[in-house]
Amino acid sequence: IEDPLSERLLNKQFVAGEIVVVGVEDDPENPGDQRIAFKAVEGFKPPVGVDLAGAGEGGNATSE
16 A cells, blocks of 8 residues: 555645545456555544633743
8 A cells, every 4th residue: 555655645646635545446457356546535624613721821831
């Protein structure tokens, strides 16, 4: 999986933020065989309305 995925990444077949789903499909060039298939899905969406500890307090984080 690593080499075919690397080649596709280097050839910019996927863009930042996409999720790459890996599976298998029938190989049209070799009937009866299967090959690795890559599919790009709409990417990561951060959750909405998540409160982070200390967010918005305006203070500086310090370590003692």
